[in-house]
Amino acid sequence: MITKPQFKSNDYKNGLYLVATPIGNLKDISFRSLEVLAKSDYILCEDTRVSKNLLEKYQIKSKLISNHKFNEKKNTLQIIEYLKSGKLISLISDAGTPSISDPGLVLVNECIRNNLNIFSIPGPSAVTTAVAASGFSDKFLFYGFLPEKKNQIEDEIKKLSNFNHCLVFFSSSKKLNKLIPAFKKFFTGRKIVFCRELSKLYEEYIRKNIDELELFNNELKGELTIVISEKKEEKASQKLSESDINLIKRMINKLTTKEITDLICTNKNIPKKVVYNFCLKLKNEI
Incomplete structure (x- = not known):
């Protein structure tokens, strides 16, 4: 049975709320996130079909506005006017924290320029979920999605190979085999974990040594979070050759x-x- 939360009318100031939503399991949303979403005059979301599943589960009736990478700039002027008029607006992504490898950065910067309230409601993150389960160092650099072209991929990974700590990437399953040759070329000696279906029924961690990594014959479904281990420092030899x-x-x-x-x-x-x-x-x- 779902218990509908009770809200106090004066709990939240007007402004833009960046609300983290579940990366898979809808039970992973916080009470505070539900309160903000229920109190919002509008909720900006990437795909209304995806977001409706979450809102219907928790009986939230706030109006949805489609806000994705193709219309984000176009929407911004109207959203700023709503905020200036005293509206409370939430921004969510299909999964995880908005504006992190997802739409939102354009609107956040426009709010900053207009001196409007911005509040970030913490919650699920594929990045920290994957790093925690990787077994690697807790010092890491999150990169996000790598470029599309092969030469750009190699250029970026070559630069990142000099970074001594863990590295975290997002990738679609279709693009994964384009990344593996560059990983093998520049991350020799390291380990890698492919994390898929995080927090879902078929959650899976595929752990490999990068030097032994091969292309995937069967396409993995969905979006993946990839964690590469820290660079191991070579011990200085105490003997001369x-x-x-x-x-x-x-x-x-x-x-x-x-x-x-x-x-x-x-x-x-x-x-x-x-x-x-x-x-x-x-x-x-x-």
Whole structure:
């Protein structure tokens, strides 16, 4: 049985409310989110058909206005006028937090320019849900959707490969195989988790080593959240290789100990102390 929430008329100021909605399971919405949605004069949503499922479940009668990436700019002027006249308006996405890889940023910035109230109602997030279940570091960079073209994908991933912490991406299932070659090229040695159907009946986590990753033969359904593990720092070798030893022996009477140390350690993960001490040992034997 669904109990209809009771609301107090003076609980909320007029303004724009960014309301996070469930990423799958409709039970994941908060009491506060339901209160704001029920009190809203208008609710801006991406797809009215999707949002009606949520509102009907909780018996919310507020008027829906379609607000997606193709009409967001066109809608903004009218919404600003509504807000200036004292309306309470909520902005939701099909799933998760609006304006994060979803429509909303245009309107938020216009509200800031017009000095209008903006309130963010926290709630479900595919990003934190996926990171929490990944088993990777809790330090991460959220990127969102990568570009469409292959060369742009590679350019972006190459830049991101220098980032030492976890990386989080969104991707449609249709685009996934376009990303995998770039992941393998620039994220060697790392792990990856493909998270799909989060909070739904068929929730799934596909965990792989990136070096062993292959293209998917069968298309995974829906939108995925992808988490790539942090970059593991290579431990400095405490031993010189045979080639390094031979090179030092050839240079020992031609260069200073510091010069040899700097030369050997350039682009190599060897402690300078190891090279320096070996040079001193050779000089003492001469």
